[in-house]
Amino acid sequence: MKELNQHIASAFDRDLEGIQAKIMKMGGLAEAAIVNAAKSLETRDEELANQVRTGDAAIDALEESLNEEAARVIALRAPTASDLRIVLSVMRMSANLERIGDLSKNMAKRTTVLVQMQPIGGTTQSLRRMARDVELMLKDALDAYIQRDEALALDVIERDRDVDQMYNTLFREFLTFMLEDPRNITACMHLHFIAKNIERMGDHVTSIAEQVVFLTSGRKPDDIRIKDDRTSTDPRLSMEGLDGDEDSED
């Protein structure tokens, strides 16, 4: 009986390895999508932007195949509660990666529109820096998952604050450019959405890191996350109209 259990356990482990390989592949594609979307925006490279747009289908296909695989494993192996938790976490992570792919694709779409307009100051460089930070966070979050490294996952969660801060700074910049010259408004609206997209990618990466923390220590997001959203309730900032966009939807 013990041998049978071991056999079942190792079959599950093999299945899990297959699923994890898919997550890593998705992660690699998502990282590339973030980097290339930001690069195409800064260098006004329409061809690269188009690659990001068409490349998203591969991420979507991986998510679908991963979900099917995960459902098959659950049905076939009837995993224990803790093994089941791993499979469900991986499914959530794949949903986060799929969303990151969508957001990169949306950035690339806006880039193809923006290349036809006047550049707005140095904002595309700032956006690229912000995107690079998120990409590095994603890389670390996936490493943290594979190595079950809680400290690294917590570090990723911490770094998301910097991304939020960069977003706030950019938001103020776009407002200034719009007030300066109304002809900047359309481009700024697109750039603002791109900044918001990158900020949301950071939230998805944070969610992946939170899954890692949950898997390693059982701690839930509420126990970890100390959201500092004073700016959205501070009336002075509210009156200045510089708030309300730094808050995530949480």
Add this chain to the structure above:
Amino acid sequence: MKELNQHIASAFDRDLEGIQAKIMKMGGLAEAAIVNAAKSLETRDEELANQVRTGDAAIDALEESLNEEAARVIALRAPTASDLRIVLSVMRMSANLERIGDLSKNMAKRTTVLVQMQPIGGTTQSLRRMARDVELMLKDALDAYIQRDEALALDVIERDRDVDQMYNTLFREFLTFMLEDPRNITACMHLHFIAKNIERMGDHVTSIAEQVVFLTSGRKPDDIRIKDDRTSTDPRLSMEGLDGDEDSED
């Protein structure tokens, strides 16, 4: 053996009923959140906006308890492939409802900022109409789930186009108000995000309806959805800067 199977099946059914009751409760709270967020914006009712903000915790708590329940059922009952598909669908639906709650909360947050500013034309009425449409879509999507009514689910998916259209119209209106008077920019940025939030709620409702179609006929979103996004690639519209925001992140 047959009796044993029947016993197992009915235990699963009982569990599923419990999970479904939770989804319906979540759905009811999400509907109320949409309606009240839009109402508080139009009537400038800060107290109601605060209720929406604090009420979101109940939706989050239901999602968590639903996910735990679902994981418990999968671990305990080892459901068949088709039963497993139902449980996984419900988990996805609960994630959609949780996001709708978050987006409503974000709307309410922005409302508490907007009540301190000059109203922008009749845009809050338009936003409330848009929110009402999404709320009715959600009601129908949940009815379609309970009754396994594919036709109703397809109708919901179809109606999301109208919501996208309303968003496009509002986007143009906000641009006009900003160009007209730069002092409108801050309020319009908030209102624009609110419009985008409602449009994204529509996407989440569509995703719920797609789950229903998948459960009833096995058809996947790609087989159903015919996205009409000509406006984002039509160069004339692009040059006018009136595009790029009507596209979802798909």
